[in-house]
Amino acid sequence: MRQPYRIIVIDDDPITRMDLIEMLQEVGYHIVAEGKNGEEAVRLTQTWHPDLLIMDVKMPVMDGLTATGIIRSCSDTAILLLTAYSQKDMVVQAMAKGVSAYLIKPVMEEEFLPAVEQVLTNR
Template sequence: MRQSYRIIVIDDDPITRMDLVEMLQEVGYDVVAEGKNGEEAVRLTQTWRPHLVIMDVKMPVMDGLAATGIIRSTSDTDVLLLTAYSQKDMVARAKAKGVCGYLVKPVMEEELLPAVERVLASRLR
């Protein structure tokens, strides 16, 4: 049995969200909440105090980078960003906000699960 980690998935695309949740739950992760924008990510993080938020960058209301800045300044929750962009400037901005990593969409299970494992394993150090 996997150690119990609370994970929140945030993406404005419901199909992407559903796929991510399914991949995580199939291997035993506890996805405690889902949301569709950065504002919801901030609120859900305050409510659930997850170990990890997996979040899209480009979303309505509040983007993932702005939400990451708030989450990282108010909690020790790790953030793994999902993006359709792999430009160096976006990566630099994401690092400055305190993200633990990022994955380029579309995200496949063989990329997602190792990335999640790395982030959560770093919490044990």
């Protein structure tokens, strides 16, 4: 049985969100909340104080990089960003904002689950 980490999944695509949650739950992770934009990520992080926030970068209302900056100002929650964009400047910007890890979509289970485990272990 896995340690009961609190995980939040944020992605504006409901299918992607469902796939991520399913992958995590299949191996015993506990998802405490999910959302569809950076504004919800900020609010849910303040409510749940998760161990890990898994979040898309490009979303409506508030993007993941902006949300990361806000969350970092008041929380040490580990943040794993997911994006379809692999431009070097976005990676640099994400790391400068304090993300714990960064994965390029489409995310495959073989890379996703080890990245989650590594981020949680290194918290």
